[in-house]
Amino acid sequence: MFYYGPQIAHARVREKMMMTSQKKYWFLYSVILLLALGIFSLVATWGHSFIGKEIPGYLTQENGVVSPFFSPRWLQIGEKIRYFELSPGLSDKQIIFSMMDYIVIVLFLSVSGLLFVMLGLAVHYFYPPFSSKNILLVINTLAGIYLMLTVDFHLTHKLSYLFLLVTTFLPTLALHFALAYPDHRLNKKQKTVFGAAYFLTSLFYPFYVFAFKTNPELWLKLQMVLMAYVFFSSLFWIGRLFYLLDRPQHDFVKTLSLYLLVGQCLVFLVHLVPAHLLLVNDIFLPLNFFAPLTLLCPAAFFVGLILAKLKQSQWSLVQAERRVTVANLFSGLVHEINNPMTFVYSNIEPVREILGDIKNNLPASAAGLVKKVDVMDGALADMETGANRVRDIINQFRFYSHPGADPSPSSQVILKQSIEGALLMTKPKWKDRIVIENNVNEAMMVMGHSTGLGQLWVNLLSNACDAIEGKGTIRIDAKEVEKGISVFIKDSGKGVPPDVAKRVFDPFFTTKPQGEGTGLGLALCLEIVTKHGGTIDIHSEEGHGCEVVVNFPRR
Known part of the structure; x- marks a missing residue:
């Protein structure tokens, strides 16, 4: 899917809408931050209570499986810790859990988890209003909580079942985000597949917890299955990003995808290297030093987000x-x-x-x-x-x-009536060859100028008719979203080539034969939508039609 968001005259309007929308998220941000700080405080406090206690040279999980977290000072020369195996029981060797152990095991991981959550909130704040925005917030929040809870899971055993819950659902969420990124609306079949995936994950969790509690050996096998699922979701995510970078994309999305790919590859290597050393070379590393490196993913994405926005601002000023x-x-x-x-x-x-x-x-x-x-x-x-x-x-x-010189007063305009008026005016273009599906709810209204909105729909529908050679369909939908109302006009035409889509909103640019088009239709649409405080985007794939999305703010 080719994504194009025109970042020209309405760029500042889009930013204003985003800032208004972000204010609604402050309560959510506060709740997430308080939750993260609460978990951090609990983990840090529980871990601090271990200082001065004797341990048998290794840590264990609640079910007796040896933990992969340890301090190198616990080992004698040539000695190894055989983690992911059942604990051998009491050992003659006793180690005093020191302040240094507390720092390298407890604080190192819990602070990393807290930073992960904070980076996730920053990314969500600056992230464009794509359909993948909230999924990414959930992933970053749970990944940060996962890092903090690993300390408790391997040391104090207070919130083990919550840790297992987060571990179980993270890979499914990662797959969901990979497919939805950057702004892909899932079709009915894809929604069914992911609904089944979440349902199966929900069924797996109680079985996973039961095995953890009653049968550690079976749980270790299930853990390997879950780890394979994690690796698969990471590879799918990386493959999806490579696919998107190979496709024509807007520069903003390309920059985001590139940095997200870099971060995801680094995180994948962080998991792959210890696994290779463990399984192939029989080398055991303290994973408490590797886990915080997963911060590279949100950090790289945040850098890409800032650079993409700087490019966007530069382009907006020029235009x-x-x-x-x-x-x-x-x-x-x-x-x-x-x-x-x-x-x-x-x-x-x-x-x-x-x-x-x-x-x-x-x-x-x-x-x-x-x-x-x-x-x-x-x-x-x-x-x-x-x-x-x-x-x-x-x-x-x-x-x-003079786009502000609309003679009609600003008022509540019934959306369906406005579109039907435009359909009547463009009837000679679609009569007897194009099926029109107007699914707009009669109760939907937007605040605006009736003349300008009528011109907007006429231009968009005329372009949709011209894009269809022979018979075809034009589908018109509208739905209420958090920021207001979005109108979707999708045709079954030939689609827009990537090089053309980058210029469709430029004045005087047209692909029609000489004398048939002025190149002002979509430029005027952009002006009208900007005047109404909204945005207009194009989603198109050559040979598979085109969809224009007009977003009106809530007033």
């Missing part, structure tokens, strides 16, 4: 300056063309009346002259058609140079 120049040109052009066109319009009707009088007064024998008068009348009709075309172009220029 805004360009549009001001073009608007000034339009103002002068409209004035210069409109004056002589007044003379054309003022003389068409009198000439038509004169021709009618001549025709009516000609004798029946003057058939040749009547025919010539008819030819002149047809030529006059062609002149009027051409003049009307010039008038339409002038009106587009006028609206483009």
Whole structure:
């Protein structure tokens, strides 16, 4: 799926909408941060109580399985800790759990987990309003909690079942995000698959916990299965990012994807290296030193997010300056063309009346002259058609140079009626060859100018009709979202090539034959939507149609 978000005149509007939307998240951010701080405080306090206690040279989980977390000072030369095996029981060798052990095992992991949650909140705050936004917040929050709970799972055993719950669901969430990123709305089949995946994960959890509590050997086998699932989800995530980078994408999304891929590859290596050393080389490393390196993923993504936004701002400034120049040109052009066109319009009707009088007064024998008068009348009709075309172009220029000059007052506009009016105006384009599916709810309304909105739908529907060669369908949907109302216009046409999609909102850019298009239709749509405080995006894949999404803010 090709994603294109026009970052030109409405870039600042989009940022304003995002900032308004983010205010609604502050309560959620506060709850998540308080939860993370609470878990951090509990883990740190429980771990601190171990200082000065004797341990048998290793840590164990609640079910007696040896922990992969340890301090190298616990080992004698050549000695190994055989973790992921059942504890051999009491040992003659006793180690005093010191402050240094507390730092390298408890604080190292718990602080890393807290930082992971905080980075996740920062990423969510700056992340665009894509459909994958909230899934990523859940993943980052649970990953940070996972890091903090690992301390308790291997040392104090207070929240073991919560740790197992987080461990079980994280890979399924990762798969969900990988498929939804960056802004892919799952179809019915994909939703069914992921619904089944979450359901099976929910069934697996109680069985997993029961084995942990009653049969450690069986639990170790299930743990290997779960680890394989984790590796699969990571590989799927990496493969999906490679796929997206290989596809035509907007520069903003490409920058995000690149840095997310770098972070995900680093995290995958952090897990792969210890596993390889353990399984192949029989080398046991203290995983408490490796686990915090998973911070590389949100850190890399955050850096990519900031760089992408800087590029976006630079592009917006360049385009805004360009549009001001073009608007000034339009103002002068409209004035210069409109004056002589007044003379054309003022003389068409009198000439038509004169021709009618001549025709009516000609004798029946003057058939040749009547025919010539008819030819002149047809030529006059062609002149009027051409003049009307010039008038339409002038009106587009006028609206483009002064987009705020909509004569209709701002009021609650019934969305379905506005779209149906546009469908009536464009009926000659779609009648007898295109099936129109208008699924907009009659109760939906937006605050705006009826004239501008009518022009918006006419332009979008005209483009959709022109994109369909022969028979096809145009589907119109609308739904209420957190920020307001989104309208979706999807056609079954030939789609928009990536190189064209980058320029569709540029004034004077058109792919239509000379004389059939001014290149102002979508530029005007952008101006109208911007005036209404909204945004307009295009989702398209060449050969598979195009979908235009118009977002109106809640007012």
